[in-house]
Amino acid sequence: xxxxxxxxxxxxxxxxxxxxxxxxxxxxxxxxxxxxxxxxxxxxxxxxxxxxxxxxxxxxxxxxxxxxxxxxxxxxxxxxxxxxxxxxxxxxxxxxxxxxxxxxxxxxxxxxxxxxxxxxxxxxxxxxxxxxxxxxxxxxxxxxxxxxxxxxxxxxxxxxxxxxxxxxxxxxxxxxxxxxxxxxxxxxxxxxxxxxxxxxxxxxxxxxxxxxxxxxxxxxxxxxxxxxxxxxxxxxxxxxxxxxxxxxxxxxxxxxxxxxxxxxxxxxxxxxxxxxxxxxxxxxxxxxxxxxxxxxxxxxxxxxxxxxxxxxxxxxxxxxxxxxxxxxxxxxxxxxxxxxxxxxxxxxxxxxxxxxxxxxxxxxxxxxxxxxxxxxxxxxxxxxxxxxxxxxxxxxxxxxxxxxxxxxxxxxxxxxxxxxxxxxxxxxx
Numbered sequence: 001x002x003x004x005x006x007x008x009x010x011x012x013x014x015x016x017x018x019x020x021x022x023x024x025x026x027x028x029x030x031x032x033x034x035x036x037x038x039x040x041x042x043x044x045x046x047x048x049x050x051x052x053x054x055x056x057x058x059x060x061x062x063x064x065x066x067x068x069x070x071x072x073x074x075x076x077x078x079x080x081x082x083x084x085x086x087x088x089x090x091x092x093x094x095x096x097x098x099x100x101x102x103x104x105x106x107x108x109x110x111x112x113x114x115x116x117x118x119x120x121x122x123x124x125x126x127x128x129x130x131x132x133x134x135x136x137x138x139x140x141x142x143x144x145x146x147x148x149x150x151x152x153x154x155x156x157x158x159x160x161x162x163x164x165x166x167x168x169x170x171x172x173x174x175x176x177x178x179x180x181x182x183x184x185x186x187x188x189x190x191x192x193x194x195x196x197x198x199x200x201x202x203x204x205x206x207x208x209x210x211x212x213x214x215x216x217x218x219x220x221x222x223x224x225x226x227x228x229x230x231x232x233x234x235x236x237x238x239x240x241x242x243x244x245x246x247x248x249x250x251x252x253x254x255x256x257x258x259x260x261x262x263x264x265x266x267x268x269x270x271x272x273x274x275x276x277x278x279x280x281x282x283x284x285x286x287x288x289x290x291x292x293x294x295x296x297x298x299x300x301x302x303x304x305x306x307x308x309x310x311x312x313x314x315x316x317x318x319x320x321x322x323x324x325x326x327x328x329x330x331x332x333x334x335x336x337x338x339x340x341x342x343x344x345x346x347x348x349x350x351x352x353x354x355x356x357x358x359x360x361x362x363x364x365x366x367x368x369x370x371x372x373x374x375x376x377x378x379x380x381x382x383x384x385x386x387x388x389x390x391x392x393x394x395x396x397x398x399x400x401x402x403x404x405x406x407x408x409x410x411x412x413x414x415x416x417x418x419x420x421x422x423x424x425x426x427x428x429x
Contacts (some may be wrong), residue, residue, distance in 0.1 A: 117424055134161060
């Protein structure tokens with residue numbers, strides 16, 4: 001182990017995470033890797049944008065989504081006009097540095113040959129990099145940097161984060177790809193937000209007689225798999241297919257109108273018309289069904305939240321055991337959220353938090369979910385609750401009710417790096 005650099009290097013890095021971001025950095029990267037740039041993602045219901053999004057986020061019934069290979073794109077950060085840059089390698093794994101020439105798999109093999117620990121990170125949009133602006137400010141990238149700056153520990157940190165996924169999807173990727181190909185020394189799950197929502201709705205389906213009849217589910221089934229099943233179940237419903245084809249046709253017509261007319265007001269109007277078209281499949285369709293199903297029958301909210309928390313615990317324990325069989329350390333970190341933390345929020349954080357908070361997942365529900373986990377799971381070794389991560393921080397961290405900025409990623413990475421260093425030392429890696 002090399003001697004740790006001076007603390008001034010850490011201070012310089014903290015300042016870097018808070019410095020104003022120059023948009024020219026994005027343009028410089030795009031110009032350099034023009035052949036891999038697929039355009040910006042907007043997530044608008046316009047044909048070209050839908051196709052571009054599906055190119056980068058490949059829908060998959062088993063994995064939820066897998067990322068496109070050798071692709072560079074810019075995607076809007078929630079509730080802001082700021083863009084985050086994502087860059088994948090030849091295997092569809094996120095780069096932690098745009099200067100990274102080797103794939104993540106090649107980096108892992110190289111690290112193994114040099115006796116450096118390989119650490120695999122899993123999570124949703126926050127781990128993937130929402131709010132990071134560039135790959136070097138993601139949590140995985142900052143943990144690797146801080147492990148060296150603070151402890152002189154050289155590691156290979158790989159970011160397997162995919163937006164919108166839960167720990168079930170992470171476990172599937174871990175089992176199918178990561179353990180047998182990348183052979184990590186440590187696996188880190190960073191989640192909580194997506195899991196609470198998706199496991200809650202699975203629990204509601206299980207407890208609701210009408211919804212359970214309509215939507216068949218299995219314990220280890222992800223929400224994306226349930227969506228796929230619904231889609232297949234309706235494939236011979238002529239009326240549903242007619243409505244679906246009608247919607248697609250309407251989107252295509254409106255998309256052509258948006259591209260054809262140069263008038264901004266008219267384009268904005270047509271875009272709003274496209275956004276009001278009904279959703280026939282996808283997570284939002286399920287949420288809609290469940291939300292309206294709850295209003296027509298009595299379902300105990302406390303019982304479904306407890307079931308959701310039990311699912312969270314069970315999936316993470318399963319991931320831990322899978323790692324244990326392979327001789328891999330497993331650490332789990334429950335991510336911060338405005339509804340749970342005791343941070344003194346800035347006016348901007350309050351405003352953005354209120355604007356982004358889902359009516360389907362109230363603060364009380366999320367707090368109850370967290371409380372159930374505190375009763376048992378967080379008391380076990382290897383499980384860490386980061387909901388207090390920002391309680392003494394006055395500067396802006398949240399960009400909405402859950403996503404965080406580059407400085408927020410640093411604060412999370414700082415806590416994770418301490419836990420990683422202690423666990424690596426315990427194994428004498």
